[in-house]
Amino acid sequence: MRAYFDFFKDEGYNTARAIVREYDNYPVQQWRMMFLTMADQLAEFDGELDDEEEMAKLDVEVLDKDAAIRDKRS
Numbered sequence: 004m005r006a007y008f009d010f011f012k013d014e015g016y017n018t019a020r021a022i023v024r025e026y027d028n029y030p031v032q033q034w035r036m037m038f039l040t041m042a043d044q045l046a047e048f049d050g051e052l053d054d055e056e057e058m059a060k061l062d063v064e065v066l067d068k069d070a071a072i073r074d075k076r077s
Contacts, residue, residue, distance in 0.1 A: 006038075010044070020045060023045065036065065036068055
């Protein structure tokens with residue numbers, strides 16, 4: 004929650020960045036995907052993901068992984 008709320012401060016997102024790095028290789032895929040999504044958002048804020056096609060590709064990848072997680076639960 005601290006990482007999420009850090010997005011509302013607009014002070015460089017240092018807390019979010021530290022937490023995302025800490026959970027970069029978290030063993031539970033569902034949780035890791037949430038932190039990777041935050042990392043993508045931080046990269047966008049930094050101007051690293053300017054291209055709309057690149058962002059759309061990342062969105063498709065996240066949706067595919069989410070679908071795979073849901074399928075495993077069924």
